[in-house]
Amino acid sequence: MIQAMSLSPVQPTKLIETKSVQEATPAQLTQSFGQYLETAINNVSDQEKNVHKLNDKYLIGQVDVSKVLIASEQAQLSLQLTSQVRNKMVEAYQEMMRMQI
Secondary structure, three states: OOOOOOOOOOOOOOOOOOOOOOOOOOHHHHHHHHHHHHHHHHHHHHHHHHHHHHHHHHOOOOHHHHHHHHHHHHHHHHHHHHHHHHHHHHHHHHHHHOOOO
């Protein structure tokens, strides 16, 4: 018999309330972008911790293997996305450093 599977809902990233781009200073824009990245990295970390908890519960027979596989795949995709964003940021920084003023 196939059992219904319930997944925990995906938590949306909390957006930071700031002034409009025209009214914000460069320092405020940098700070809000930094906070956005910090929130995103914390979400990836929380997903990884969730996978470890589900894995432990699976080992003692409290969770179905499909939940563990889905959670681990979500965490893996989040980590891949984070590393790609990091790579693009490093690439952009290197490109800016090569610019001649």
